[in-house]
Amino acid sequence: MELLLDIALLALLLVTAISIAWIKDLFAAAMLAGIYGLLSAGFFMTMGAVDVAFTEAAVGAGISPLLILLTLALCGRYQRPDRNRARLATALVITVGALLISATTDMPFFGDANAPAHVHVAPHYIHQSMSEIGIPNIVTSVLASYRGFDTFGEVVVIFTAGLGVLSLLMETSAQPGRAIVHTQVEQQSRDIVLRVVAKVLIAPIMLYALYVQFHGEYGPGGGFQAGVIFAVGFILYSMVFGLDAARRVASHGLVQVLSATGVLIFGCTGLLSFASGKNFLDYSALAGNSVTGQHIGIIVIELGVGITVASVMIMIAYLFTGQLRNREAELATDRHQEIPAGAPARSTSTMHSLEQGAG
Amino acid sequence: MLLTSHYNYWVVIALMMIGLYMVIAQGNLVKKIIGLNIFQTSVFIFYISVGKVDGGHAPILTEGESLYSNPLPHVLILTAIVVGIATTALALALTIRIKRAYGSIEERDIQAAEELQERASSQMYARTPARKEQ
Amino acid sequence: MLAHLPILQVILPLMAAPSCLLIRKSTLVWLFTLAVSFAALVVSVLLLQQVYAVGPIRYQLGGWDAPWGIEYRIDLLNAWVLFIVTALSTVVLTTAHTSIQRELEANRQTVFYTLYLLCFAGLLGIVATGDAFNVFVFLEISSLSTYALIALGKDRRALWAAYQYLIMGTIGATFILIGIGFLYMMTGTLNMADLAGRIPSLSESTTVLAAFAFIFVGICLKLALFPLHLWLPNAYSCAPSIVTAFLAATATKVALYLLLRFTFTVFGVDFSLSHLPLDILLISLGLVGVFAASTVAIYQTNIKRMFAFSSVAQVGYMVVGIGIGTVTALQATLLHLFNHALMKGGLFLALAGLVYQLGGCRIEHFRGLGRSMPWTMAAIVVGGLSLIGMPLTVGFVSKWYLISAAIEQQFWGVAVLVLLGSLLAVAYIWKLVEAAYFQAPADDTRAEAPLGILLPAWLLIAANIYFGIDTRLPVEVTAAASQFLLGDAAQ
Numbered sequence: 001m002e003l004l005l006d007i008a009l010l011a012l013l014l015v016t017a018i019s020i021a022w023i024k025d026l027f028a029a030a031m032l033a034g035i036y037g038l039l040s041a042g043f044f045m046t047m048g049a050v051d052v053a054f055t056e057a058a059v060g061a062g063i064s065p066l067l068i069l070l071t072l073a074l075c076g077r078y079q080r081p082d083r084n085r086a087r088l089a090t091a092l093v094i095t096v097g098a099l100l101i102s103a104t105t106d107m108p109f110f111g112d113a114n115a116p117a118h119v120h121v122a123p124h125y126i127h128q129s130m131s132e133i134g135i136p137n138i139v140t141s142v143l144a145s146y147r148g149f150d151t152f153g154e155v156v157v158i159f160t161a162g163l164g165v166l167s168l169l170m171e172t173s174a175q176p177g178r179a180i181v182h183t184q185v186e187q188q189s190r191d192i193v194l195r196v197v198a199k200v201l202i203a204p205i206m207l208y209a210l211y212v213q214f215h216g217e218y219g220p221g222g223g224f225q226a227g228v229i230f231a232v233g234f235i236l237y238s239m240v241f242g243l244d245a246a247r248r249v250a251s252h253g254l255v256q257v258l259s260a261t262g263v264l265i266f267g268c269t270g271l272l273s274f275a276s277g278k279n280f281l282d283y284s285a286l287a288g289n290s291v292t293g294q295h296i297g298i299i300v301i302e303l304g305v306g307i308t309v310a311s312v313m314i315m316i317a318y319l320f321t322g323q324l325r326n327r328e329a330e331l332a333t334d335r336h337q338e339i340p341a342g343a344p345a346r347s348t349s350t351m352h353s354l355e356q357g358a359g
Numbered sequence: 360m361l362l363t364s365h366y367n368y369w370v371v372i373a374l375m376m377i378g379l380y381m382v383i384a385q386g387n388l389v390k391k392i393i394g395l396n397i398f399q400t401s402v403f404i405f406y407i408s409v410g411k412v413d414g415g416h417a418p419i420l421t422e423g424e425s426l427y428s429n430p431l432p433h434v435l436i437l438t439a440i441v442v443g444i445a446t447t448a449l450a451l452a453l454t455i456r457i458k459r460a461y462g463s464i465e466e467r468d469i470q471a472a473e474e475l476q477e478r479a480s481s482q483m484y485a486r487t488p489a490r491k492e493q
Numbered sequence: 494m495l496a497h498l499p500i501l502q503v504i505l506p507l508m509a510a511p512s513c514l515l516i517r518k519s520t521l522v523w524l525f526t527l528a529v530s531f532a533a534l535v536v537s538v539l540l541l542q543q544v545y546a547v548g549p550i551r552y553q554l555g556g557w558d559a560p561w562g563i564e565y566r567i568d569l570l571n572a573w574v575l576f577i578v579t580a581l582s583t584v585v586l587t588t589a590h591t592s593i594q595r596e597l598e599a600n601r602q603t604v605f606y607t608l609y610l611l612c613f614a615g616l617l618g619i620v621a622t623g624d625a626f627n628v629f630v631f632l633e634i635s636s637l638s639t640y641a642l643i644a645l646g647k648d649r650r651a652l653w654a655a656y657q658y659l660i661m662g663t664i665g666a667t668f669i670l671i672g673i674g675f676l677y678m679m680t681g682t683l684n685m686a687d688l689a690g691r692i693p694s695l696s697e698s699t700t701v702l703a704a705f706a707f708i709f710v711g712i713c714l715k716l717a718l719f720p721l722h723l724w725l726p727n728a729y730s731c732a733p734s735i736v737t738a739f740l741a742a743t744a745t746k747v748a749l750y751l752l753l754r755f756t757f758t759v760f761g762v763d764f765s766l767s768h769l770p771l772d773i774l775l776i777s778l779g780l781v782g783v784f785a786a787s788t789v790a791i792y793q794t795n796i797k798r799m800f801a802f803s804s805v806a807q808v809g810y811m812v813v814g815i816g817i818g819t820v821t822a823l824q825a826t827l828l829h830l831f832n833h834a835l836m837k838g839g840l841f842l843a844l845a846g847l848v849y850q851l852g853g854c855r856i857e858h859f860r861g862l863g864r865s866m867p868w869t870m871a872a873i874v875v876g877g878l879s880l881i882g883m884p885l886t887v888g889f890v891s892k893w894y895l896i897s898a899a900i901e902q903q904f905w906g907v908a909v910l911v912l913l914g915s916l917l918a919v920a921y922i923w924k925l926v927e928a929a930y931f932q933a934p935a936d937d938t939r940a941e942a943p944l945g946i947l948l949p950a951w952l953l954i955a956a957n958i959y960f961g962i963d964t965r966l967p968v969e970v971t972a973a974a975s976q977f978l979l980g981d982a983a984q
Contacts, residue, residue, distance in 0.1 A: 010370040013404075017377040017397055026389055033393050040400050047407045048417040048428040052436050059444045060400060071389055071451045075458040080465050082386035089384035093376045100372045100671075103703030107678060110367045111413035113426070118412055120681030121560050122429045130420055138418040138430040139437070147434055149554040149563045153618065153630035154438045156507060160611050160634055161445030163514075164641030165452040167604040219419060224441060260511035267508040273556075280500045282556030309441075316448050323455055375671075382660060391660060399667055402674070409678050432677070435626055439670065442633045446663050449637055453644060453656045460649035469653055476650075481794060484857045 002046060009043045024079045026072050034065035050220040051139045058228040063313060066235065070320040074327060134291040135217040135298070143222065144298040148281045151301070152266055154224075155308050159263050162312035166256070169319040171326075188242045198240040205233035213306045214299070223302035227309025234310075235317045243321050255315045262308025266301045367408045374401035388454045388464040392447060399443045406432045406439075498543065499552040499565040502536045502575060503621055505529055506614035513607040519599065523590045526606045530586050530613065534579040541572040545970070551623070559623070560684035566623030569974035570827075574620045574750045577831055581742040581838050582613050584949050589735045591945030592845045595852075596647055596733045605645060609739070612638035616747045625673045625683045625759070628751065629666065632715075635747075636662045639740065643732040654727035661724045665714030672708035675700050688759050696764050705765070708755055716748035718812055719782030722805045729801035730854075734845035737797060741804055742838035746830050749811055753826075756815065757978045766818050775816030780910050782809030787917035791924070796854045799921055800840055803880060806914065807833050810895060813907065817898050823975035824968075825894035831967050832879070832887035835960070839953030840876040843869050846942025846950060859925055861934025869942045870929045872954045877922035879957045882915045886961040890968075 016036045020029050037060020044053035108115035129141040143151050189195060209230035216222030238246035269286075276285035283297025284290035378401055381394025410432035418430035454464055461469050494501070509529040516522050544550060549568040553559065567575075589609075597605055615635025619628055640662070644655035677683060679700050680691040695701045710721070717725040729737045756765045766772050783806045790802035807829070814826030844854055846869045851858045862870045879886035892915065899908040941947070960967055 006367070010367070013374060014370060014377075017374050017401075020393060020397065021377055021381050021385075026387065029390065029393055033396060036397060036400065040404060043404060044407055047411045048415060049407045049410065049433045049436070050417045050419070052403075052407060052433050052440070055437055055440050056400075056403070059440055060396075063444060064396065064447055067448055067451050068389065068393065071454055074455050075389060075464050079385070079387040079390055080467075082465065082467055084384060084386045084466055086384050089380050092383060093380045096379065097372055097376045099703055099706060100375070101369065103675060103700045104365050104368045104372070106698045106700045107365065107368060110365065110408060111411050113412045113415070115409075115678070116681040117409055117432075117678050118429050118681070121683075122431050122681070124561050125430055126418070126420075126427050136420040138420060138427070139433045142430050142434045143437060145555060146557050146562050147555075147626075150434070150438055150624075150627055150630050152507075153627065153634060154441045156510075156611065156614075157442050157445050157630065157633050157637065159511060160608070160637045160641075161448050163604060163607055163611070164449045164637055164644075167601060167608065167641050168449075168452040168456050168644055170600070170604070220417075224437065256514055260514040263511040264508065267504060270504070271508075274494075274497060279553055279556050280497065280504065281554055284556060316452075319452070320455070379664070382664065388656065395660065395663055398664075402667055402670055405671075406674050409674065431683075432674075435677075438626075438630060442630070445633070445637060446659070449640060450656065450659050453640070453652060453659065456644070457649075457652050457656060460652055473650065473653070484794075484855065 005046050006043070009039055009046065013039050013043065024081055025077065026079055027069070027077050029079075030065050030068040030072060033068065034061045037061040037064060051137070051222065051225075054220045054225050055228075058225055058232075062232060063228060067316070067320060070317075070324060073324055132291070133294045133298075135295070137217055137219065140217050140222055140298065140302075144301055145283060145294055148270075148283075148301065151305065152270070152281070155263055155266055155305050158309055158312050159259055162259055162315050165316050165319055169323055171322065188245075189240050194240050198236055202233050202237055205236070206230055209233065209306075209310075213302065216302060217295075217298065223305030224309050226302075227306040228313060230306070230310040231313030231317070234314050238317065238321060243318065243325055247318070250314060252315070252318060255311045255318065258311035259308050259315060262304045262306070262311065265304035265307065269297060269300045269304070368405065371401050371405045371408065374404065386466040388457065388466070389451070392450045392454065395450070396443065396447055399439070399446075403436045403439055403443075406436050495539070495543075497552075498536055498540050499550060499567050499621055500554065502533060502540065502579075503614060503618045505533050505536070506610045506617065510607050510610035510614060513603060513610060517603070519602040519606075520590065522603050522606045523586075526589075526610055527583070527586045529610065530579065530583045533613070533617065534576075534583045537572070537575040537579040540567055541576050541970070544569055544572045545973070560682045560687045563622070563624040563627050564684065565621050566686065567621060569970065569977050570750065570753060571620050573827065573970055573974055574746060574830065575617060577746060577834050578613075578616055578620065578743045581834050581953075582739060584953055585735060585739045585742065585838065585842065587949045588738075588842055588845060588946045591943050592735050592849055593733060595849055596735075597645060601645060605642070605733075608638045608642050608645075609736075611635075612642060612739075616743055619747050620750055623685050625676065625685055625688065629670055629673060632666055632669070635744070636666060636715075639744065642736045642740075643728050645736070646731045646733050648731055650727065651731035654724070654731045658724040658728045661714055661721075665711040665721075668707045668711035668714070672704040672706075672711065675704035675707070679704070685754070685759050689761060692760055692764060696768055702769070705755075705760055705769070709752075709771075712748055712752050712755065716745055716752060716812075717805050717808055719778055719785055719805060719809065722782070722786070722808075725805055726798050726801040729804070730795050730798040734797075734841065734848050737801075738838055738841035738845060741800075741841050742834040745804065745808055746834055749808070749826070749830060752812075752815065753823075753978065762818070762979060772816045772818055775812050776904075776907060779809040779811075779813035779816060780907070780914075782806060782812070783910070783914040784917065787914060787921070791917070791921045793921075794856050796856060796859065796925070797841075797844060800837065800844070803918065803921070804833075804837060806918075807837075807880075810891070810911065810914070813911070814895055814898065817902055817904065817907070818979075819898055819902060820972075820975050820979055821894055821901055822898035823978060824971045825891055825898055827971035827974055828887075828894055828967055829891035831971075832891045832957075832960070835887055835953050835957050836876055836879045839950055839957060840873060840880075842946060842950035842953060843872040843876065843942075846946040849946060850939055850942055856924065856928055859928040860932040861929065863930040865934055865939040866941050868947055868951070872947075872950050873929075874922075874926060875954050875957060877918075877925065879961070881918045881922060884961075885958060887957050887967075888961075890961060890964050 020032045041053045041057040133141040209226045212221040213226035270281040273282040273285035278285040284293040286296045287293035378398030410429040415426045415428040416424040418427045552565040554563045618631030640655045640659045714721045786802045786805035790799045793799035811826045814822045879888040882888040882892040896908045
């Protein structure tokens with residue numbers, strides 16, 4: 001049964017990948033990319049990788065298509081059927097593919113319990129983590145404690161990306177005239193269904209995010225997934241009620257400060273162990289009992305991760321949506337100047353500009 | 360025998376190659392980014408396949424289970440997924456700026472614009488030839 | 494505190510970066526960044542002294558023993574590279590405040606310093622760690638911040654250069670990830686020392702061979718080894734001048750460190766150089782890179798681009814040293830790591846002064862520069878002489894060791910080719926000298942570069958001459974490091 005599911009998912013993945021490569025409508029490609037992410041998440045579930053499936057679903061089927069769609073709204077929906085470097089690409093792909101296939105001949109059989117990967121380092125995590133750290137989710141123990149420094153690096157990566165996007169898309173002070181134009185752009189969605197459902201959903205989404213944050217030790221979940229879900233709540237609000245409304249709740253400056261705070265929380269927890277003469281990120285120094293110390297350490301750093309991830313995702317969404325809003329404001333002023341009075345006003349929502357193939 | 364024990368790996372390799380092909384051969388910048396995503400996600404699928412243990416339970420300690428899947432690849436891929444989305448976000452922001460600066464996100468257009476600019480600037484400088492020291 | 498030096502080296506800049514966002518004034522941020530960089534320099538000097546005296550240091554992160562936790566291993570090789578990176582970063586930062594006033598808008602400056610610290614921390618993290626996956630994470634930190642830093646350049650070409658670098662760099666990093674995955678699959682561990690112990694018994698496995706191939710290609714993409722160097726000229730020429738100086742002095746060195754670490758420590762000399770014809774591959778690619786890049790450099794009109802191609806050529810020399818693989822050859826490579834950082838750091842800082850005053854960096858801007866900006870031009874000339882390999886400069890020292898290593902192994906062709914490569918460098922340096930001293934300027938209103946840029950540039954250029962004459966420190970450290978690298982394959 002599992003085998004069949006495995007084969008089916010892989011086949012679907014292959015079909016989706018080929019369609020994405022083939023298709024010229026980028027909107028459809030973005031949707032298919034979301035499907036690809038969802039199928040991967042399903043595949044991870046059949047492999048027993050529940051935490052990873054959760055993250056991939058949130059990221060690959062959630063944030064990633066969202067950002068791609070926002071970009072398409074600014075850059076244009078259709079791709080020109082150019083064939084750059086097709087021959088070079090094919091040659092390279094065949095070489096690398098052949099190298100990879102030759103590498104698989106020596107690999108241990110898929111699922112083999114005695115493969116080298118499963119007998120050396122992993123058994124320690126499975127058998128000792130309960131006594132050393134005391135939480136059921138082994139992935140969280142490894143992620144937050146044994147290999148906690150990698151997670152620190154991961155938080156810094158997401159922080160770096162947020163900063164990078166900020167440096168690229170931040171509004172320069174040379175745009176004071178825009179402030180007046182903004183009010184001319186209709187930001188809120190007129191659709192009553194969207195508004196009501198969004199209002200109903202946002203609170204449970206945030207509650208769920210908090211649940212995932214703190215339940216990550218006992219089941220799938222943790223800081224990263226929680227941060228993404230929390231950010232999604234905000235992004236939903238900003239898409240339905242407008243960027244300005246969302247900014248009144250969480251301003252741009254606040255979000256930046258929070259993203260830095262999350263990283264600092266994580267780092268300072270690590271530094272606290274210096275006080276007892278222990279190494280960086282050694283949580284056993286945080287309490288008298290070493291296992292309690294591990295618990296405290298894991299909760300605090302997961303909080304740091306959640307805060308940074310949520311604020312960086314919100315910041316990135318603000319910046320992308322801000323670009324869209326500016327662009328529509330420009331178009332609105334241009335149209336105002338070109339069209340004589342009396343012409344029907346045009347809706348400037350995201351969906352509309354996508355349909356028009358803007359750009 | 361080789362087929363049934365290694366099919367997972369081969370399909371994953373095919374996925375990787377499709378992603379790699381898209382990154383190199385497609386001209387549209389957003390398509391390249393999607394291709395990069397597919398390439399990276401297939402690497403993740405490969406890693407998770409490595410971690411699978413036949414009959415193993417998900418790596419959450421439960422009463423009554425003794426065989427678990429390997430938790431280490433899961434941890435590595437969680438980090439790698441974060442890295443992937445970070446790269447995607449940065450790449451998309453760059454694409455938006457490139458569209459504003461060049462007016463197009465097709466590679467050919469951008470390269471054509473670059474060549475034009477390079478030719479124009481070298482012509483501009485060629486009009487003021489070097490003078491030997493008097 | 495002394496026991497925690499290895500981790501302090503990395504977390505000082507790593508935690509300073511988000512703190513920068515909490516400080517608002519741009520001058521304060523600059524001073525803060527400079528202070529952090531200087532503190533990192535002090536830590537690296539202390540580490541170098543410690544390692545030189547006692548031998549490799551191990552630091553368990555989280556208190557967990559390797560291979561269950563991540564460990565930092567500092568031996569002479571890392572300590573040397575850490576010192577180079579921190580020293581160059583501190584010198585480059587002293588010029589940053591002046592230089593970016595004219596190259597970046599005011600409200601982008603805080604973000605610039607934050608990204609700089611992140612790149613700095615990422616590079617240090619790659620060098621200090623002893624865990625293969627940790628390398629990948631910090632590689633991505635330094636890469637992402639580098640892409641953003643390059644995109645801050647004034648010209649719109651900076652955006653395109655950053656995008657191309659992003660695509661190539663991510664493919665390279667993913668290749669490294671695939672390689673690490675293969676290694677994990679066959680050995681069950683991610684710790685470098687542990688891998689080194691387990692790989693020899695697996696040297697016949699195609700999976701391990703493929704792992705090596707993928708890691709090698711991924712690193713060579715970051716290293717800009719010919720023919721994978723296509724991203725470098727655009728990235729270096731379009732980025733803000735300070736960013737170019739920093740990257741040229743440090744980023745390729747860290748990639749070279751990774752190559753050394755994986756080739757000699759993780760996979761071992763036997764596997765890398767005997768099992769595969771890696772020595773022939775490295776020597777040929779290195780030499781082809783030297784000639785191809787130097788030739789292209791001669792025809793460039795944008796001088797930053799010219800020196801970028803020159804960097805590709807210099808990477809070629811370093812790789813030839815690895816290919817020859819003897820103690821002397823490795824010592825030449827390690828010396829050139831240091832020397833090239835000094836050369837290119839000084840040259841690009843001098844060019845930063847040029848850009849500050851003239852707004853551009855083409856050959857036309859160089860006309861009559863000998864008259865109007867004598868000190869800047871003199872710095873460029875001395876740096877250029879060092880590039881060529883004139884005696885009394887550091888360039889001569891590393892070329893000397895490289896040629897001696899080639900002659901020791903009776904690779905006569907290699908020695909001759911290395912000499913010929915230096916002649917090509919003469920061609921493109923002469924272009925600059927001719928324009929600066931033998932042609933009249935287009936207008937005579939140019940003043941000397943500001944002291945804020947000139948002094949640090951001269952500091953590095955003077956170091957070129959100092960270490961070219963008094964070679965004791967670099968030679969001793971690199972001799973010990975290369976012997977350690979080659980002799981102690983298991984640890």
